[in-house]
Amino acid sequence: MMTTDRDRWNAKFLAGEAQSTEPDPLFVEVCASLTPGRALDLAGGAGRHALWLARHGWDAVLSDVSDEGLAIATRRAADADVTLGIRRESAGETLAWAAQDHPLDLIVVFWCLLREQFTALPGALRPGGMLVYKTYNSEHVRYTEGHSLSTALDPGELAIAFPALKTTLYRECEGVAELVARAE
Numbered sequence: 001m002m003t004t005d006r007d008r009w010n011a012k013f014l015a016g017e018a019q020s021t022e023p024d025p026l027f028v029e030v031c032a033s034l035t036p037g038r039a040l041d042l043a044g045g046a047g048r049h050a051l052w053l054a055r056h057g058w059d060a061v062l063s064d065v066s067d068e069g070l071a072i073a074t075r076r077a078a079d080a081d082v083t084l085g086i087r088r089e090s091a092g093e094t095l096a097w098a099a100q101d102h103p104l105d106l107i108v109v110f111w112c113l114l115r116e117q118f119t120a121l122p123g124a125l126r127p128g129g130m131l132v133y134k135t136y137n138s139e140h141v142r143y144t145e146g147h148s149l150s151t152a153l154d155p156g157e158l159a160i161a162f163p164a165l166k167t168t169l170y171r172e173c174e175g176v177a178e179l180v181a182r183a184e
């Protein structure tokens with residue numbers, strides 16, 4: 001039987017993995033100074049970034065393939081008395097939905113390689129909308145310790161992944177790439 005991303009990530013969440021409630025430092029560095037609007041936490045797992053956005057006045061949508069990740073996020077949203085839009089589907093399906101009728105002021109993607117969606121991603125942003133993307137590249141130590149390279153960027157790949165956007169911040173260091181870019 002084929003193991004899907006959903007199966008794999010459901011098992012990880014049930015095992016207690018990937019459940020930090022702390023936002024990533026890059027996320028805070030960028031998002032703390034933005035004016036709230038419509039935001040998407042894409043492949044957002046247990047929703048730490050969507051929850052932060054909702055608490056800070058954003059109309060926040062959390063999208064992920066994992067039922068278990070989304071169930072954790074839903075409980076956390078109820079506990080915090082905030083509202084999240086929840087979409088249980090692949091990143092490609094969410095981007096198609098957003099591009100059609102729900103353009104976004106902000107998309108955040110953390111620790112998930114969505115290479116097949118790089119072309120579609122800018123089309124889900126409004127003019128002026130921001131993309132914040134951070135994940136591993138193949139030089140990260142985790143890949144010398146046995147993780148599959150299929151989840152890693154190539155070195156330098158993120159820098160040139162979104163030619164339709166204007167890059168405002170790019171860093172790549174110790175196997176992690178960070179990009180902030182704006183739709184014009």
Ligand SMILES: C[S@@+](CC[C@H](N)C(=O)[O-])C[C@H]1O[C@@H](n2cnc3c(N)ncnc32)[C@H](O)[C@@H]1O
Pocket residue numbers: 005006009010018042043044045046047048063064065066069089090091092109110111112
């Ligand atoms: C390492 S977790 C990161 C979660 C979250 N972005 C964070 O930083 O806390 C990766 C997430 O990507 C999701 N994922 C993997 N492939 C996906 C896909 N094709 N579409 C949507 N979500 C996906 C997994 O279910 C998992 O929740």
